[in-house]
Amino acid sequence: MPEVxxxxxxxxEPGARTFGLIDAFLDMLLAERNAxxxxxxxxxxxxxxxxxxxTEHNVELPDAGEDDLRxxxxxxxxxxxxxxxxxxxxxxxxxxxxxxxxxRHDDPTRTIDAPKLGKSLPKYLSEKEVGxxxxxxxxxxxxxHIRLMAMLELLYASGLRVTELVGMPLTALQFxxxxxxxxxxxxxxxxxxxxxxxxxxxxAWLPHRKKMLGDKKTSSYLFPARDTTxxxxxxxxxxxxxxxxxxxxxxxxxxxxxxxxxxxxxxxIEHGADLRSVQTMLGHADIATTQIYTHVAGDRLSRxxxxxxxxxxxxxxx
Numbered sequence: 001m002p003e004v005x006x007x008x009x010x011x012x013e014p015g016a017r018t019f020g021l022i023d024a025f026l027d028m029l030l031a032e033r034n035a036x037x038x039x040x041x042x043x044x045x046x047x048x049x050x051x052x053x054x055t056e057h058n059v060e061l062p063d064a065g066e067d068d069l070r071x072x073x074x075x076x077x078x079x080x081x082x083x084x085x086x087x088x089x090x091x092x093x094x095x096x097x098x099x100x101x102x103x104r105h106d107d108p109t110r111t112i113d114a115p116k117l118g119k120s121l122p123k124y125l126s127e128k129e130v131g132x133x134x135x136x137x138x139x140x141x142x143x144x145h146i147r148l149m150a151m152l153e154l155l156y157a158s159g160l161r162v163t164e165l166v167g168m169p170l171t172a173l174q175f176x177x178x179x180x181x182x183x184x185x186x187x188x189x190x191x192x193x194x195x196x197x198x199x200x201x202x203x204a205w206l207p208h209r210k211k212m213l214g215d216k217k218t219s220s221y222l223f224p225a226r227d228t229t230x231x232x233x234x235x236x237x238x239x240x241x242x243x244x245x246x247x248x249x250x251x252x253x254x255x256x257x258x259x260x261x262x263x264x265x266x267x268x269i270e271h272g273a274d275l276r277s278v279q280t281m282l283g284h285a286d287i288a289t290t291q292i293y294t295h296v297a298g299d300r301l302s303r304x305x306x307x308x309x310x311x312x313x314x315x316x317x318x
Contacts, residue, residue, distance in 0.1 A: 014051040018061045022047050025097045034187040046090040066108045081115040124262035136248035143208040148240050150205035157198035159264035159282050162257035166231050168222045184283035192281050265293045
């Protein structure tokens with residue numbers, strides 16, 4: 001991975017040994033865990049930030065002690081609990097790597113507790129809002145909106161992560177089986193079923209994709225960019241969704257590709273899908289991650305009690 005370092009801001013810079021060990025750690029993430037480039041870049045940014053802070057206090061990151069790291073985390077402030085937790089996670093993995101490679105014999109993060117994070121419920125759209133969003137796309141002509149319809153239908157039908165969607169190869173589609181093959185985190189593959197609306201939208205997009213590429217150009221991506229050498233970017237997809245959200249009269253602060261992933265999972269559970277099936281389709285390694293979507297169960301059970309239980313009917317009448 002190419003070296004990415006921000007320019008120094010008038011202070012000391014960490015030494016070559018520090019940068020070298022950070023790069024070795026990032027190489028390990030790629031070789032042993034097949035970590036995505038965005039994951040590695042996030043670790044790089046976090047570790048470089050810590051390294052520069054410590055260097056200002058005449059400490060190199062590989063040699064830091066527990067007090068040095070606690071002092072750094074305190075500078076982030078109590079309002080940045082998630083930032084603290086992310087940085088501490090990066091540091092823990094870095095020092096475990098140093099210990100495993102015998103660059104040091106102790107882990108200075110071992111007794112540092114992560115800040116407590118409140119459980120935030122995922123943002124998601126109601127079924128009516130998803131319908132309005134798709135209707136707003138369908139009302140607009142042109143290849144760009146046919147492509148957007150295919151992308152939104154695919155997101156909502158399969159619960160893909162945005163990186164899985166934009167980087168999806170054309171060969172991932174399996175129309176004869178009504179499925180799509182997804183390469184997720186860590187290179188793990190899963191097969192997710194597609195509904196009829198998604199299949200129709202994807203088949204409508206393919207002739208326009210072929211026309212956009214022309215006779216002399218090819219692309220392995222299902223959703224190539226205009227220059228055809230790469231895929232449509234995440235940033236561009238965010239922009240397109242925000243724009244169509246305005247037309248659908250949905251608060252754009254609530255809109256993103258990930259919100260459609262949340263809607264996919266939430267609506268499945270609302271209609272009785274079991275957690276294990278949703279876990280498999282989302283590509284979650286741990287079912288605990290999927291359990292957050294059970295926040296809908298309370299509302300659903302309340303409606304059932306009101307509609308079908310004598311006590312619920314009595315309470316409502318009273």
